[in-house]
Amino acid sequence: MELNFYMFNMQKLLFIVQELHHRGYEKVRVIPSLSNTGLAWRCSLICTDDDRKESIPASTWIQKVLKIGEESDESIKDLTDVMERDYPKFFKKCLGKNSLYTEWYSQMLKSLEKDELPYAFADYFGPTNYWKTSNNKKIYTLPNEEQYY
Template sequence: MVKELHKRGFGKLRVIPSISPSGLAWRCVLINQTKKYKFIASTWIQTIENIDSRGEIKLSPKELAGLFIKKNVEFIEHCKGKNEEYEKWFNQVVKSLKNDELPYAFDLSDFFFPTSYWLTTKGNEIRTLPNEKDYY
């Protein structure tokens, strides 16, 4: 969905993915580039009606992006503009993920130290942009 939002001109939208302390839930926070506006996407996704009995979203990324824009106008307006470096990096992150693999910047345990990489649920490392940890 974020990749699609970037295509639609919301390049100042950034993603901060994380894992719950138990490791059983993936969480996703969206922020704008200035860090003034924050949106908890993983909570919003749970409110969507087009989710099947297994908890999988039935909407395509394009449909989900359209719904996100429609339902979250105030937040998304603060994400308008370009950030070519981040958009290119994020696109590469999405392409690098395998089926059933999710990235995370950190887990939500008691101790968190920002790093220069994200981990994935399959144990892979994804190098981040040099200043990415400043957004956490």
């Protein structure tokens, strides 16, 4: 089966977030979704800080950094460095511990195939206690995770 570079490169966002967690930005959460047509994957990163939510449009960002439909050699660490430089104020707010989320997140990544993408909701699929994937799997989330969507 031929690799889908769009999905493969978008999935890199998920691994960038894991690298951010390793760097101490454990308050970063991922909100994956599908566009209203269902043809594009969207991903926002949010940070919860003192009951305030702030977000960045990560899927828009990566499309500016990579030729999303083509093979790319950029490493996750290099891409993480670029994202940190592009959003320093956001990531400063994301410093801190959230081991419950980061452990769940790591397991979620291990459950994905090479170019599989998760989504929490779409116009035709509201938030629940699980994410669906492009391979029609369910990934159960932490309790009350949908409050962040």
